[in-house]
Amino acid sequence: MTTQKTDTQVETPALVFPTGFVWGAATSAYQIEGAVTTDGRGRSIWDTFVAQPGHVVNGEHADVAIDHYNRYRDDVRLMADLGLSAYRFSLSWPRIQPLGSGEINQKGLDFYKNLVDELLSYGIDPWVTLYHWDLPQALEDAGGWPSRDTSKRFADYAAAVHGALGDRVKNWSTVNEPWCAAFLGYASGEHAPGRREPALAIHAAHHLNLAHGLAMEAMRAQRADSRIGGSVNLYAVTPATGSEADQDAARRIDGLQNRFFLDAIMHGRYPDDVLADLSHLTGPEFIQDGDLAAISAPLDMLLINYYSRFTVSGAPGGAQSAAAAPTDSGSPWVGSEHIGFVNGGRPVTSMGWEVDGTGLHEVLTRLAREYPAVPLYISENGAAYDDVLTEDGAVHDAERRDFIETHLRVCHQAIEGGVPLQGYFAWSLMDNFEWAWGYGKRFGLVYVDYSAQTRILKDSALWYAETIRHGGLRGPAE
Numbered sequence: 084m085t086t087q088k089t090d091t092q093v094e095t096p097a098l099v100f101p102t103g104f105v106w107g108a109a110t111s112a113y114q115i116e117g118a119v120t121t122d123g124r125g126r127s128i129w130d131t132f133v134a135q136p137g138h139v140v141n142g143e144h145a146d147v148a149i150d151h152y153n154r155y156r157d158d159v160r161l162m163a164d165l166g167l168s169a170y171r172f173s174l175s176w177p178r179i180q181p182l183g184s185g186e187i188n189q190k191g192l193d194f195y196k197n198l199v200d201e202l203l204s205y206g207i208d209p210w211v212t213l214y215h216w217d218l219p220q221a222l223e224d225a226g227g228w229p230s231r232d233t234s235k236r237f238a239d240y241a242a243a244v245h246g247a248l249g250d251r252v253k254n255w256s257t258v259n260e261p262w263c264a265a266f267l268g269y270a271s272g273e274h275a276p277g278r279r280e281p282a283l284a285i286h287a288a289h290h291l292n293l294a295h296g297l298a299m300e301a302m303r304a305q306r307a308d309s310r311i312g313g314s315v316n317l318y319a320v321t322p323a324t325g326s327e328a329d330q331d332a333a334r335r336i337d338g339l340q341n342r343f344f345l346d347a348i349m350h351g352r353y354p355d356d357v358l359a360d361l362s363h364l365t366g367p368e369f370i371q372d373g374d375l376a377a378i379s380a381p382l383d384m385l386l387i388n389y390y391s392r393f394t395v396s397g398a399p400g401g402a403q404s405a406a407a408a409p410t411d412s413g414s415p416w417v418g419s420e421h422i423g424f425v426n427g428g429r430p431v432t433s434m435g436w437e438v439d440g441t442g443l444h445e446v447l448t449r450l451a452r453e454y455p456a457v458p459l460y461i462s463e464n465g466a467a468y469d470d471v472l473t474e475d476g477a478v479h480d481a482e483r484r485d486f487i488e489t490h491l492r493v494c495h496q497a498i499e500g501g502v503p504l505q506g507y508f509a510w511s512l513m514d515n516f517e518w519a520w521g522y523g524k525r526f527g528l529v530y531v532d533y534s535a536q537t538r539i540l541k542d543s544a545l546w547y548a549e550t551i552r553h554g555g556l557r558g559p560a561e
């Protein structure tokens with residue numbers, strides 16, 4: 084598509100996205116809902132984790148978060164104002180099944196039914212994620228994700244909610260970012276439950292994959308018309324130099340971050356080189372017959388969370404991670420703890436993450452090449468910046484707007500090149516609780532005043548709304 088002006092000088096989009104392209108924004112339950120003891124919600128590992136000193140910057144927690152549990156109607160109206168065609172959110176497992184097994188808490192389920200109905204009343208398509216890290220504490224007490232039984236409990240929970248909501252929710256994601264849940268939760272301890280047991284983190288990663296597979300099986304047995312996928316956080320990975328050590332570092336980080344999940348889900352195998360990298364910590368006995376067949380059952384779509392590129396060095400004393408944890412923690416890079424993360428010289432967000440749209444292009448074209456024939460969606464993409472609410476009552480977040488625009492341009496380019504990308508969800512709809520970083524990192528299109536609980540559309544939100552209205556991006560990149 085080329086830039087066009089009609090004779091009346093009404094600008095039409097220069098980069099038009101295909102009809103039916105999904106324009107969305109995303110959140111997750113624990114980061115926004117609050118109401119952690121309301122209506123029978125059970126305790127999650129995050130409730131426990133945030134209550135322990137040293138885990139979250141400034142000792143912050145999400146007991147209230149942005150009070151979405153009580154304000155969801157207003158929040159849905161905001162989404163409608165923005166013109167979103169879809170909203171991706173997660174269900175809180177302990178709100179629905181307080182102990183992670185057994186009895187369902189009807190009031191918890193009703194909250195999501197009401198939310199879904201509210202979305203549908205505005206013509207916004209609900210995209211449900213079943214697990215975004217808030218494991219019921221009772222399941223952690225029974226072993227957590229390193230225990231195989233947790234995958235089975237997850238499949239039961241998935242069947243319960245899919246049975247209840249499957250008539251009105253068509254698009255489902257099983258597990259969000261299994262890498263984070265496994266390696267930040269059980270290796271570095273930066274996330275709940277805060278354990279530092281590298282070998283068990285590998286088992287956890289497998290059981291998160293297995294949970295995805297078993298949940299799909301259970302949901303498919305209930306109805307055939309649901310579209311189901313998993314959400315993985317993928318990175319472009321580059322060696323800092325052409326040296327053998329740096330190339331090996333890139334292979335290792337790509338293996339643990341990307342291929343461990345993609346190869347299992349898409350090809351039904353774990354990469355041999357990654358298993359070899361981990362063999363001093365664990366043998367493959369945690370993988371049982373039939374697991375990989377369940378994990379690799381055909382997907383209706385693959386959901387991709389993309390934020391940045393890793394440039395890595397295997398040289399001794401390499402560099403520090405630009406994305407270092409805010410609190411005292413170990414390394415999530417199990418078996419490859421020696422690897423350094425090098426600053427590649429690009430601008431960074433307030434998380435210290437390098438802004439690199441070309442990395443997204445690499446990720447998308449790689450998926451289309453190595454894991455073809457599955458529709459792709461960007462389920463998260465966005466940036467934290469130090470937003471300022473100015474005297475004019477606005478938030479002029481030009482950097483976030485540029486970030487999203489850059490990445491959308493890349494999406495368009497990938498589609499033109501034949502990548503089956505069918506939608507984009509900005510992370511996040513609203514500012515929220517950014518895990519171990521607390522409230523200091525704002526990712527929202529919508530600014531939240533945390534004490535008054537007011538919402539203000541940032542400039543990026545207004546721009547995104549306009550982009551959606553136009554079905555594409557106007558004008559060439561500046």
Ligand code: IFM
Binds near residue numbers: 114388463510517526
């Ligand atoms: O806020 C998180 C989200 O919960 C999962 N993906 C990355 C986001 C930014 O860190």
